[in-house]
Amino acid sequence: MTREQFFFDGNKRTARAMMNGELMRHGFDGLSIPANKQLAYNEAMARFYPGGEASEMMEFLAGCIPE
Structure with a gap:
């Protein structure tokens, strides 16, 4: 997560x-935001x-961790 906007588009x-x-x-799996949670x-x-x-x-992202 970042609050800075370094680029015109594509910051998130x-x-x-990067996250x-x-x-x-x-050693952790990457996270993906499911379409139904966008x-x-x-x-x-x-x-x-x-x-x-x-x-x-952080709570929201933790809820996106695959089981």
């Missing part, structure tokens, strides 16, 4: 790719951006 995709790289580098993801990110409080976002 780039941040997810997955870090997870895999440490709206919830966007809403959680919109709440995360202003203040940077990450707990809700």
